[in-house]
Amino acid sequence: MEELKAVLLEATQEAGRIIQEYFQGTFKIESKEGINNLVTEVDKFSENRIIEVIKKSFPSHAIISEEVGELKKDSPYLWIIDPIDGTVNFAHGIPICCVSIAVKHNDDLLLGAVYNPMMNELFLAEKGKGATLNGKPISVSVKSNFEKACLVTGFPYRWPSSPENSTDHPIRVFERFVLQGLPVRRLGSAAIDLCWVACGRFDGFWEYNLSPWDIAAGYLIVQEAGGTITNFEGEPYSVYDKETLATNGLIHAEMLGLIRKRK
Ligand code: IPD
Numbered sequence: 001m002e003e004l005k006a007v008l009l010e011a012t013q014e015a016g017r018i019i020q021e022y023f024q025g026t027f028k029i030e031s032k033e034g035i036n037n038l039v040t041e042v043d044k045f046s047e048n049r050i051i052e053v054i055k056k057s058f059p060s061h062a063i064i065s066e067e068v069g070e071l072k073k074d075s076p077y078l079w080i081i082d083p084i085d086g087t088v089n090f091a092h093g094i095p096i097c098c099v100s101i102a103v104k105h106n107d108d109l110l111l112g113a114v115y116n117p118m119m120n121e122l123f124l125a126e127k128g129k130g131a132t133l134n135g136k137p138i139s140v141s142v143k144s145n146f147e148k149a150c151l152v153t154g155f156p157y158r159w160p161s162s163p164e165n166s167t168d169h170p171i172r173v174f175e176r177f178v179l180q181g182l183p184v185r186r187l188g189s190a191a192i193d194l195c196w197v198a199c200g201r202f203d204g205f206w207e208y209n210l211s212p213w214d215i216a217a218g219y220l221i222v223q224e225a226g227g228t229i230t231n232f233e234g235e236p237y238s239v240y241d242k243e244t245l246a247t248n249g250l251i252h253a254e255m256l257g258l259i260r261k262r263k
């Protein structure tokens with residue numbers, strides 16, 4: 001575990017250095033599917049360096065990373081990488097973006113790291129050993145009064161095909177929370193959203209249609225900080241789930257109720 005952790009930290013720091021070096025500088029930006037789903041050359045520089053660091057120590061491990069996809073499959077160890085989470089923010093010089101890397105062994109998430117170099121915030125979790133922010137233990141908030149909760153969400157680049165007036169359309173769900181008078185923020189980085197739930201800045205987070213690289217590290221960080229994470233059925237979570245609800249545990253049932261509300 002110590003070697004895994006050392007390599008995870010090295011890869012995270014290297015990616016952070018690259019992100020910071022180009023932040024608010026000049027770099028090429030391209031669109032993926034949809035004009036606002038962006039990828040920059042810095043995503044690729046960060047990704048290449050992370051993979052290089054992992055391969056140097058663990059050449060047989062499997063890797064899945066947002067821009068290159070699956071690199072190897074036949075290993076019980078899987079590295080799940082988002083070389084920049086919050087690319088739209090990064091491309092606009094908004095300092096809410098990070099690198100997110102998790103290590104999975106068979107079905108168990110062992111380690112997760114999320115680093116925002118602009119704020120110099122490194123969130124780290126090890127299965128069964130808690131979560132930290134810059135080395136100090138963190139835990140979710142203790143707020144149980146849902147009416148006073150501070151929430152965060154995100155929106156997909158592509159909307160689901162369900163009609164906009166259907167009660168489970170993301171916009172209608174968002175509307176229900178806002179109409180409760182709750183502060184709902186949209187930061188633009190799911191990994192940071194999860195970490196900010198883990199350290200108690202937010203009491204809850206929900207989003208549709210995330211991918212394993214957006215959530216894997218943040219998932220472990222929330223769990224190890226004492227939070228609860230499920231899908232929108234309230235079932236145990238998997239990084240492959242398309243619906244994510246992460247809370248301090250105390251407001252989970254209320255958030256689930258509002259998300260699942262039917263007319
Ligand atoms: C995105 C961010 C954003 C979320 C999107 C993700 P990217 O990741 O996490 O907060 O709303 O769904 O795709 O594209 O910046 O790596």
Ligand code: CA
Pocket residue numbers: 082084085086213214
């Ligand atoms: Ca992402």
Ligand code: CA
Pocket residue numbers: 043066082083084085086087
């Ligand atoms: Ca990304």
